[in-house]
Structure formats: structure tokens, C-alpha cells
Amino acid sequence: MQEMKRRTYLRWFSIIVVCISMLYASIALQIRYAQSGVTRFMQHRSENILGFYGEEYSQTIPGVDSFRQGSYRWSGKDAQIDIWPASASGRILELTYIAPFGAVRIGDGQHTYAVLTTTPILRTAHVLIPAPASPSIYFYTPEAQRVENHTLGIMVTDLSWQGSTTRDWSGSSWWAHTFAGIPLSLMLVFAVTWALTRSFTGACAVAAGVLTSIAVAGLWHATVVIAMQPTLQFICLSAGSAYVLGRTAQHWRHHLQRVPAAWWLIAVWVISLLCYFRPLIQSDGAGYYAFVRSVFIDGDIDFRNDFTPKLTPFLWPPDYGTSRYTGATINPFSVGPAIYWTPMWLVSHGITLAGKFAGLPWQADGYDMTYVVFITFATAVAGLGAMMTLYQLLQRWYTPSVALLTTVTMYAGTNLLFYTVYEGGYIHALSTWLSVIVVALACRLEHDQRLRIWLWCAGATAALILTYWVNAIVAIVPILSIMRLCWQRYQQHDWDTLKRYGAYIIGMLAIASIVLAPQFMVWQIMQGGWYRVPRESVRFTPQEFQLVAFFVGPLFGMVWWTPVYALGLIGLFLFARTHRWQGAVFILTCAVFIVYNTSIPNWHGGSGYGLRRLTSILPMLAIGFAHILQQYARYLSSAWVLSATCIAWSLRLMLRYNEYKYQRGPEEFLQTLRVSLLSPSILPTEPFLHLQSIWWRGLWTQPTLEHIIISSVVVVMIGVTIYGTLTIMRKVQAHG
Numbered sequence: 001m002q003e004m005k006r007r008t009y010l011r012w013f014s015i016i017v018v019c020i021s022m023l024y025a026s027i028a029l030q031i032r033y034a035q036s037g038v039t040r041f042m043q044h045r046s047e048n049i050l051g052f053y054g055e056e057y058s059q060t061i062p063g064v065d066s067f068r069q070g071s072y073r074w075s076g077k078d079a080q081i082d083i084w085p086a087s088a089s090g091r092i093l094e095l096t097y098i099a100p101f102g103a104v105r106i107g108d109g110q111h112t113y114a115v116l117t118t119t120p121i122l123r124t125a126h127v128l129i130p131a132p133a134s135p136s137i138y139f140y141t142p143e144a145q146r147v148e149n150h151t152l153g154i155m156v157t158d159l160s161w162q163g164s165t166t167r168d169w170s171g172s173s174w175w176a177h178t179f180a181g182i183p184l185s186l187m188l189v190f191a192v193t194w195a196l197t198r199s200f201t202g203a204c205a206v207a208a209g210v211l212t213s214i215a216v217a218g219l220w221h222a223t224v225v226i227a228m229q230p231t232l233q234f235i236c237l238s239a240g241s242a243y244v245l246g247r248t249a250q251h252w253r254h255h256l257q258r259v260p261a262a263w264w265l266i267a268v269w270v271i272s273l274l275c276y277f278r279p280l281i282q283s284d285g286a287g288y289y290a291f292v293r294s295v296f297i298d299g300d301i302d303f304r305n306d307f308t309p310k311l312t313p314f315l316w317p318p319d320y321g322t323s324r325y326t327g328a329t330i331n332p333f334s335v336g337p338a339i340y341w342t343p344m345w346l347v348s349h350g351i352t353l354a355g356k357f358a359g360l361p362w363q364a365d366g367y368d369m370t371y372v373v374f375i376t377f378a379t380a381v382a383g384l385g386a387m388m389t390l391y392q393l394l395q396r397w398y399t400p401s402v403a404l405l406t407t408v409t410m411y412a413g414t415n416l417l418f419y420t421v422y423e424g425g426y427i428h429a430l431s432t433w434l435s436v437i438v439v440a441l442a443c444r445l446e447h448d449q450r451l452r453i454w455l456w457c458a459g460a461t462a463a464l465i466l467t468y469w470v471n472a473i474v475a476i477v478p479i480l481s482i483m484r485l486c487w488q489r490y491q492q493h494d495w496d497t498l499k500r501y502g503a504y505i506i507g508m509l510a511i512a513s514i515v516l517a518p519q520f521m522v523w524q525i526m527q528g529g530w531y532r533v534p535r536e537s538v539r540f541t542p543q544e545f546q547l548v549a550f551f552v553g554p555l556f557g558m559v560w561w562t563p564v565y566a567l568g569l570i571g572l573f574l575f576a577r578t579h580r581w582q583g584a585v586f587i588l589t590c591a592v593f594i595v596y597n598t599s600i601p602n603w604h605g606g607s608g609y610g611l612r613r614l615t616s617i618l619p620m621l622a623i624g625f626a627h628i629l630q631q632y633a634r635y636l637s638s639a640w641v642l643s644a645t646c647i648a649w650s651l652r653l654m655l656r657y658n659e660y661k662y663q664r665g666p667e668e669f670l671q672t673l674r675v676s677l678l679s680p681s682i683l684p685t686e687p688f689l690h691l692q693s694i695w696w697r698g699l700w701t702q703p704t705l706e707h708i709i710i711s712s713v714v715v716v717m718i719g720v721t722i723y724g725t726l727t728i729m730r731k732v733q734a735h736g
Contacts (some may be wrong), residue, residue: 017587031274035720036586051079051139053150061157062098062121075142075153081137092129093137102143104154109138111562122157152606182228186211188236195243196638238648239641245503246640261391261404262729267724268408269384273718276421277380278374282315283606285425287331289314289375291338291522301525303329313367323529332534335519336466338425340382341375351713358654360706371711381721383420386433388725389413390622392732397579398626398689405643406626408620413564413611413647420653427467428610433462435474435617442478443582445485451504458508462515471616473596476589478575550598550611561610561653562644564625571624575633586620611658658717 042387052073059069094108104116106127114127129137141153189210194203206662210232217228281289291307298305307329320330352370355362362368387407394403411417419428441457457478464471482505489497520530527534549611551566552559559566569590576583597603597613603613616619632639 005131052081052156053074056567057529068122072157072644074155075139075141076151076152077141077153079153080160081139081159087682089628091129092125093129094120094158094160095127096124098155098157099123099141099144100155101154102141105140105142107138107140108136114579116154116531137630147221168437173346182211182214182685185214185229185232185236186533187423188233190238192239192243195240195643207394234651234652235645239646242641242644242648245644246638249640257401260427260729261400262388262726265387265391265407266383266725267386268411269380269387270718270722272412272417272421273380276417277376277424278422279369279376279424280517281372281375281425284318284424284608285423285427286314286316287318288332288337288427289341289425291333291335292341294344294372295338296366297366300329301522303331307331318535323527323534325532326526327698328526330534331522334427334466334469336468337430337523339466339518340430341378342380344374344638345371345378351709355706355709358526360709362706369706370710373714377714377717379419379424379427379429382433383411383416383429383719384725386416386420386429386436388439388729389433389436390619393619394622394626395435396443396624397575397583398630402629402639403624405639406622406629409564409625409643409646410568411621412616413643413650414613415654416615416618417650418609418616419612422654422658422685423608426612428612431464431471432466432618433473434460435616436469438464438474439477439619442481445478445481449485449501451507454504454508455511458511462512466516466519468615468616470597470614472594473593474589474616477585477620480585480588505550546598548602549595550603558609558614562614562650565611565614565618567642567646568621568623568625571627572620573624577628587625587634590617590620602670609654 004262037732052075053650055071057071060067061070061072062068064497067242072083095116097104098121099116099118099225100120105112106116108116108129114125115128116125144151144153146152190203190207192201193206197203227250252345286306290303291301294301294303294306305311308317311316311318318331318333320332322328323330332417348371349364349366350371351374352362352368355370356364390410391403391407394406398406411420416429416432419426437460438457441453441460445454445457461475462476482501486498491686523532523534524530546553549557551557559568572590576587593613593616597611612615629639629642632642
């Protein structure tokens with residue numbers, strides 16, 4: 001007995017010594033790394049530029065003693081460089097330049113920081129930008145000259161900056177800066193690990209591993225380690241909050257289970273709609289929307305006025321030139337979204353005409369806010385449909401609780417939320433919904449071979465392709481399912497059934513042809529050929545293979561930006577161990593989809609948020625993620641921790657993206673992982689405190705009659721959508 005007590009005391013004494021040692025080491029590292037970052041917090045080479053011409057190269061750039069060689073850019077009369085990230089501290093801008101045409105003013109639009117004098121040779125200037133530093137630096141050359149049809153201001157060969165801060169390392173501030181960094185992160189890691197494992201030894205081991213990683217990373221870049229601590233603390237706090245939430249849900253599970261899953265999904269959708277609904281059509285969305293507007297307003301398929309910046313209010317309208325066959329303006333986007341939007345567009349057009357007749361200043365031109373609001377709301381409805389259908393699909397293999405948790409995670413923990421309520425002009429929510437329907441129907445074919453299921457499957461697959469061309473890869477799922485059915489009947493020598501299947505396939509081809517006919521007609525009018533696809537940027541180019549960057553690159557790398565997708569892909573392989581055929585089909589489809597998308601020039605999807613094309617294979621990734629959660633079903637808190645942490649991480653990235661904390665263009669991203677990991681605060685509070693970008697806020701800040709009418713109609717349509725969704729869900733459950 002005394003021997004056991006002695007071992008227990010020794011064990012606890014060892015744990016206490018280890019904890020104190022790790023705390024002391026973390027404080028020492030925090031002080032050392034933080035002090036090393038006082039004068040140089042972070043350095044960044046900016047490539048986010050406006051008002052500068054393309055990069056050029058010369059071997060005869062005039063220097064002080066001799067000519068130099070290197071790259072440079074000329075600015076126009078006005079130019080702007082965005083320096084990531086916005087900083088509460090001062091900055092020192094280092095600029096190597098030639099200013100041959102006159103003095104150049106540098107400022108933030110309101111204040112002038114410095115005036116660069118005229119110089120015909122390379123000079124280097126250091127400009128002090130006082131705190132709080134603006135993220136945008138403006139260059140203005142009053143005496144810019146026009147040379148060969150270009151207005152030239154200043155020539156820049158190199159630009160970099162470093163932050164500076166004057167922290168007070170005495171008194172209470174010293175204690176705050178000491179314990180708010182690495183020590184706090186270490187304590188949070190220890191607490192969360194202990195809560196999940198109930199093992200002090202395991203918690204100590206994990207904390208020691210984190211501390212060792214921090215120390216090793218500090219040898220590489222101490223200031224980056226300090227800047228990473230808020231992100232690490234955010235992950236720990238998210239996991240801890242999810243643990244508490246999971247324990248609470250487990251305690252009240254009998255009461256929570258009485259609430260139908262549809263109500264939970266509707267609640268998530270309504271909250272997201274109230275928080276982030278933004279009626280906006282721009283960029284690619286303008287290309288999709290042009291079909292419905294051009295047909296009903298202009299009465300043609302001519303997009304010259306729709307894509308001319310001076311004639312359209314939409315930002316960044318697409319410009320793909322004219323067809324070499326017909327001379328018509330090329331619109332390479334698919335016509336499917338316009339067909340889906342048409343009923344809602346007609347409703348908005350009727351409301352606009354009625355409002356105009358009543359004296360409201362509305363224009364029935366297809367550009368008024370009424371059209372944009374209803375079109376983007378239709379996209380939001382597609383997001384709700386995707387959630388409801390996905391929940392039904394997942395119940396084929398998993399319990400209702402796992403299916404519900406997975407559905408919420410795939411909506412709020414990926415970029416599907418962003419493209420459902422924040423960028424409704426894009427088609428990814430609709431693409432996800434149709435993809436879920438196609439996968440569900442393909443799975444149903446295994447036990448239900450009625451003709452209508454075959455025809456519905458063909459129509460849904462064709463509609464999926466009509467929405468987004470890359471979705472043709474998802475057709476692998478129903479095609480292989482049908483081939484398997486035919487092969488089974490062939491092996492059984494069931495010739496009558498094979499003949500019936502043949503007739504079904506002919507019917508499927510007929511349905512698919514009818515659904516795809518509008519796109520063929522558009523190509524005939526625009527390109528002079530039924531099958532002349534006008535878009536070149538989606539061609540398969542193996543020499544552009546970007547598989548590594550696709551998964552772990554800073555430019556929307558799957559692992560960093562949407563870890564739910566990465567976990568879902570891993571889970572698919574686990575799913576295939578118990579469901580070999582379906583797992584193999586899903587893995588093959590995802591593999592072909594990823595290989596194709598990593599082998600086209602625009603593999604990253606441009607400046608949109610995240611790897612947006614992955615929403616097309618979201619239902620299969622959801623199946624894999626649900627399989628992982630199923631393993632933790634008996635540990636409900638662990639499943640909640642995994643899902644909630646992924647959701648919190650994705651929301652944090654989205655909030656910072658919406659606030660332009662990240663550079664938007666693909667060529668403008670930092671080529672390090674800093675873009676994903678660094679943040680000056682644990683949680684970005686600006687999106688919560690400043691809600692000017694949220695459309696609903698205008699109802700209170702500017703309660704005009706037009707806004708009240710549109711908002712009222714949208715609220716009514718939300719109610720109709722909820723009622724219709726609940727009715728459909730009841731019928732689906734009643735019929736199995």
C-alpha cells in the first residue's frame with residue numbers, strides 16, 4: 001500500500017516538475033522571440049499592385065556607378081500597393097526606384113509620408129509609415145509623362161517593408177506580453193488534451209511536443225512563431241468550446257433528438273442568411289447571369305453590352321473576345337444557372353415593373369437591385385437544398401446524428417457557405433445540390449431499377465453538366481453504377497432485363513439530350529457550331545500539373561484552407577474498406593476530378609475563396625468525413641470537437657478573406673504559409689463590429705421604401721422556402 005502511495009506521489013511530483021519546466025521554457029522562449037521581433041516584426045515583398053504596368057526586364061538599368069540588370073515595373077500617374085497585413089504598429093518601407101519625370105508623393109490617400117525627389121538613376125529610399133499603418137500605399141506623380149501611348153510615373157525595381165513596434169516591456173504590459181503568447185498557447189493545449197483524453201501523461205506529452213515544435217520553428221523564424229500564437233490559441237479555444245458544447249449536447253440529447261433534423265438545418269441556413277447574405281453579381285457571375293438578362297431584356301444572345309464595363313454596373317465583367325467563326329462576343333459560361341434562375345428572375349421582373357408603375361425609381365433593365373437580390377436568394381435556396389439532400393444521402397450509411405453533424409460541417413466548415421450566401425452570383429451552391437442529387441440517385445439504382453429512377457438520374461446528371469462543365473467528371477458515378485447493373489444481368493444471362501435496361505438507357509440519352517439542348521443552341525448561335533466549346537482555359541494540360549500546390553500550397557491548399565475536404569478524402573479510403581464498390585467509385589471519381597483540376601492553367605479557380613470547384617465532389621467527401629465521425633460516435637464530445645474546430649477555422653479564414661486581410665489575385669498571394677496561419681488577433685472582430693457589407697443592415701440604417709419592400713418580399717420567400725422544404729422532407733421520409 002505504501003509502495004503504491006509512493007509511486008503515486010512520485011508520478012504527481014514528476015508531472016508537476018514537467019509542467020513547471022515547460023511553463024518556464026515557454027516564458028523564456030516568449031521573451032526571447034518577442035524581443036527579437038521588436039524592431040522587425042515581419043517582412044513582405046508586395047505583389048498586390050494597382051496602377052502599375054506589367055513586369056519588364058532590362059540589362060541596362062542606370063545605377064550609381066554602372067548599369068544593372070533586373071526586373072522593374074513602371075507606374076502610371078496614380079498607383080497603389082497593398083501591403084499585407086494591416087498593422088496597428090508602424091512600418092518602414094524600403095523602395096528602390098527611378099523617378100525621371102518629377103517628384104513622387106507617397107501616402108495613404110489622406111496623409112503624405114514622403115516626397116521622392118527626381119532622380120534619373122537607381123536610388124533606395126526608406127519611408128517611415130507611422131502607426132496605425134494603412135494596408136494601402138499610394139504613389140502620385142503630378143508630372144507624369146506620356147511615352148509611347150503610356151503614362152509613366154515612377155519605375156520600381158524592388159519594394160519591401162518591415163514592421164516596427166515599441167512595446168513596453170515593463171510593469172503590467174510586460175506580464176501581459178509574456179503570458180499572452182507561447183505560455184498561454186501551451187496551457188490551452190494542455191487543458192484541451194487533458195479534457196479529451198483524461199490523461200495527465202498524454203496532455204504533458206502533447207504539450208511537450210508542441211513546445212519542442214515551437215522551439216525548432218523559432219530557429220527558422222522567431223517572429224513568425226510569435227505571430228502564429230493567436231492562431232494556435234484560436235484552435236485550442238475552438239476545440240475547448242466544442243468540447244463543452246458536446247458534453248452539454250450529450251447531457252440534453254434526449255431533448256435535442258425531439259427536434260427534427262430539418263429544423264436544425266433550416267436554423268443554420270437562416271442564421272447564415274441573416275449574417276452574410278450579400279446580393280452581388282460580379283466577375284464570373286456576370287457571365288452566368290448574362291444569359292437570362294440578354295434573353296428577356298435584349299431579346300437576343302448578343303453579350304456585347306453585357307460585357308462592356310461602361311454599359312454594365314457589374315464589377316469585372318468577363319472579357320473573352322469575339323468568336324473567330326461568327327464575330328459574336330464570346331460567353332464561355334454554361335447556361336444551366338440562368339435556367340435555374342429564370343423563375344426567380346421573372347418574379348423580380350414582375351415586382352420591378354409593379355414598383356415602377358407605382359412610382360418607385362426602379363428600372364426594369366435587369367440590373368436593378370431587385371433582380372440581384374432575387375437571383376442571389378435563389379442561389380441561397382440551392383444551398384439549403386444541398387444540405388437537405390446531403391442529410392438524406394448520408395443516412396444510407398450513418399446514424400441521423402452523424403449525418404446531421406456532417407451536413408452542418410460540410411456547409412459551415414467549407415467554402416459552400418461562402419458561395420451560398422456571400423457570393424450568390426457564382427454557381428457552386430447549385431452545382432453542389434445537383435451533385436448530391438446525382439450521387440443519391442446513382443446509389444438508389446442499386447436497389448430500385450424503376451424507369452423513373454433511371455430517367456431522373458439522367459436528367460439530374462445532364463443538369464449537373466449544364467451547370468458547370470467540369471461536373472461531367474461526376475457522371476462517372478451513375479455511369480459505373482449502370483454498367484455494374486448491366487454486367488450483373490449479363491453474368492446471370494438475364495436477357496429480358498438487359499433488353500429493358502437497353503430501352504432505359506435510350507430513354508436516358510433522350511432526356512439528357514433534351515436537358516443539354518439549350519447549351520447546344522447557344523453554341524450554334526454564338527460559335528456557328530453545335531459542339532464548338534469556346535473556352536480554352538479548361539483544357540487538360542499535363543505540363544501544368546500542380547498536385548502538391550493543390551493540397552498543401554499557400555494558394556488555397558486544401559489542407560490549410562478547407563481541412564474538412566482533406567479529412568473527407570482520407571475518410572473515403574476508410575469507407576472503401578467496408579463498402580468496396582461504392583468506395584472505389586467515389587475514390588476514382590474524386591481522383592479523376594482532382595487530377596484534371598490540378599492540370600489546367602486556372603487550377604486554383606482565380607481569386608475566388610478557396611478551391612471552389614471542389615464543391616462539385618462535396619457529397620463524396622462528406623461521406624468520407626462522416627465515416628471518420630462515425631468512428632467517434634461513442635465519443636460524442638470528440639466528434640463535436642473535430643467538426644466545430646473545422647467550422648471555426650473555416651469561418652475565421654472566411655471572415656479575414658471578406659475583410660481583405662488576404663490578397664485576392666492568384667499571382668498576389670504570399671508564397672509562404674503565413675497567409676493561412678498569421679493573424680494579429682485570436683478572432684477577427686472587424687466583421688462582427690462593422691457590418692456595412694451585410695445587406696440586411698441597410699434595412700435599419702437606410703430604411704427606404706424600396707429597401708423595405710424588397711426585404712419584406714425576401715422574408716416572405718424565406719418563409720415559403722422553409723414551408724416547402726419541411727413539406728418535401730416529410731414526404732421523403734414518408735416514402736422512404
